[in-house]
Amino acid sequence: MAGEYTIQLDSSGCKACGYCSLVCPQEVYQQGKDLNRRGYQFFYAANPSACLGCMRCFYVCPDFCLDVIPKETHEKVV
Numbered sequence: 560m561a562g563e564y565t566i567q568l569d570s571s572g573c574k575a576c577g578y579c580s581l582v583c584p585q586e587v588y589q590q591g592k593d594l595n596r597r598g599y600q601f602f603y604a605a606n607p608s609a610c611l612g613c614m615r616c617f618y619v620c621p622d623f624c625l626d627v628i629p630k631e632t633h634e635k636v637v
Contacts, residue, residue, distance in 0.1 A: 564612045565628045566604040572624040573601035579616040579625060585609040588616065 566587065573595060579602055580588040589605035604610075610627065617627050 562608045562610070563630050564607075564610040565630055566607045566610055567626045567628065568601075568603060569624045570601040570603065571595050571597070572622050573599060574622060575599040575601055576621060577602065578619040578621070582615040582619050584613065584615070585611055 570591075574597065575590060577590065580586075580590070585606070587604050587606050587610050588602045590600050591603050592600060595601045612627055612629065614627055616625055
């Protein structure tokens with residue numbers, strides 16, 4: 560269900576391939592205007608409340624820059 564997930568992104572590791580944006584059925588990700596330390600316009604979760612937790616973005620990211628965590632799990636760990 561949408562809104563039940565927390566998205567954690569490592570913007571410093573993102574090389575702006577855009578795979579996360581391409582595979583996301585909910586259009587959660589957008590490319591930012593800022594550059595990371597490697598010189599890439601990294602992607603970010605522009606609409607995290609729309610996340611369904613399908614994990615497509617997680618599995619397609621070649622640099623392991625993101626994680627999708629169920630909020631109830633996140634709350635228990637913290």
